[in-house]
Amino acid sequence: MGASHSRALYLPGTSPLHRARPQCKLAAAFLFVLAVVATPREAFWAYGVYALTLAVLARVAGLPLPTLARRLVLELPFLLFAVFLPLVGQGERVEILGVSLATEGLWAAWNIVAKGSLGVATSVILVATTPVPELLRGLERLRLPAALTSVAAFMVRYADVIVDEVRRMRVARISRGYDPRWIWQARAVAASAGTLFIRSYERGERVYLAMVSRGYSGAMPVLQDLGATRGQWLAALSLPAAAALVAATAWGVRP
């Protein structure tokens, strides 16, 4: 599952977006989302500009829009929360289709939906154009502590192995007639979780042993120079810069 997952998110290509340095993309995406979040909620036009920008980026990267749209499903649980806001909100109310809705709640819901969707769309485009190992290297270049990126890299590497182990344990339980219907039957699952923890811990030790045997002495070797040129940074940061300009204008023209 893990493999198909991480593989499915990345859509191989050769577009400028694919070729951009991961650290530039990460920084640009993060700052872009910051600009979006800082935009006043009344400035509908600004959100239109952001959405259009993302659509153009997706187009440039050769990403099929229906696939991207399907991936936005990720944010559904958050949107459900937004749906309740107009119903339970306090203060001034308006009637829409016979339902009384709070104006303040409507604004809050719109704010969440618009900013949330743009944020998720940004990360969807980022991971569709950057393989996971490169993302990790990008984070490393952005001075995230090596301990954290190593942990993340090991997690990505071993997610599959562990998921596979979980699957085998489940099949083994079912094969012995395990058919849980009640909460107190969860004991076997809990025991399996414990076993899984021990096994993963022991695997950690074996991996460390294998690393030490190949000369590991506490630091992961840096294999490639992924430095970005000034031009690459400028090109990447022009996106959040433009977004910041839009956000500033939106504040400026606010009534």
Place this chain on the structure above:
Amino acid sequence: MTAAPALEVDGVAFAYPDGHQALFGVSFRIERGERVALLGPNGAGKTTLVLQLNGVLLPGAGRVVVAGLPVATEHLKEIRRRVGIVFQDPDDQLFMPTVAEDVAFGPANLGLRGPELETRVKGALAAVGMEGHADRPPHHLSFGQRRRVAVATVLAMEPEILVLDEPSSNLDPASRRELAEILTGLDITMLMVTHDLPYALQLCPRALVMNGGIIAADGPTAELLADGDLLAANRLELPFGFDPAALRAP
């Protein structure tokens, strides 16, 4: 003057911190270019011995010398370059995001960089027939391919001796044969720990039998496997239908 043997193990005894003694004076030597099988039942001390070879465990008594260099804490780095261990589960050995990075891990720890490192990686992958998979994540490979990459990760360090822990375990017959072809094609000293007696016979002219923390026998593999009493005494068994009498012939 004769060159130092690739590996010399002299009177090695070892007890784990919990008091369990695993090795009781193990001695043998392996000359350069030899391929030797280390046979023995579970719990014979084979894995403990393997971990002595690169100094992950240090002997309580006796000494291990790798190509003239004794295993000791002050030059563990060089020892670990000289002794390349391929562990049993390739998932333990392959932990980097891509095959090429994993193969590069060892030589990079030795300080190699740039084109030199690249040549090492390419050479090691070519030696195991995996050069076409350099940029793939290890977990997308088949088990047999992962085992081969695990061998490449160690070959890239250009070791004096290649130590393989159960190389044929969990392999299907075709992958098992492919690995045998790759291993016989390598020009390197080899110590192969295994329960797979036919595999030992196919790959290693000489075998050591280990049991209860000592070397119980040392000789030509074909002769040892034809000795029914020796095998029975050391809990070793040939697969069904395998005729030990036929082994003497060649």
